[in-house]
Amino acid sequence: MYVCVCRAINERKLRETVRAGACTVRSVNQCTGLGSACGRCVPCAREIIDDEQQRLQAASCSASVSAPVAAATA
Numbered sequence: 001m002y003v004c005v006c007r008a009i010n011e012r013k014l015r016e017t018v019r020a021g022a023c024t025v026r027s028v029n030q031c032t033g034l035g036s037a038c039g040r041c042v043p044c045a046r047e048i049i050d051d052e053q054q055r056l057q058a059a060s061c062s063a064s065v066s067a068p069v070a071a072a073t074a
């Protein structure tokens with residue numbers, strides 16, 4: 001699904017950009033150009049950025065929780 005039609009940025013590319021370190025619409029804009037034409041994509045992009053950040057935090061939390069267990073069994 002295209003998030004930003006004007007710059008041909010799909011959801012996959014947007015999520016990759018967030019995983020690479022862009023955490024705001026502005027930083028994604030600087031990396032990809034998203035939102036730099038009509039701006040209609042910005043609300044949807046913001047939701048996807050927030051969702052991807054929550055996924056990253058959840059993955060980070062589960063990794064840190066499982067680390068002591070792995071260390072204890074080693």
Ligand code: FES
Pocket residue numbers: 003004005006007034035036037038039040041042
């Ligand atoms: S749809 Fe993203 S700038 Fe137009």
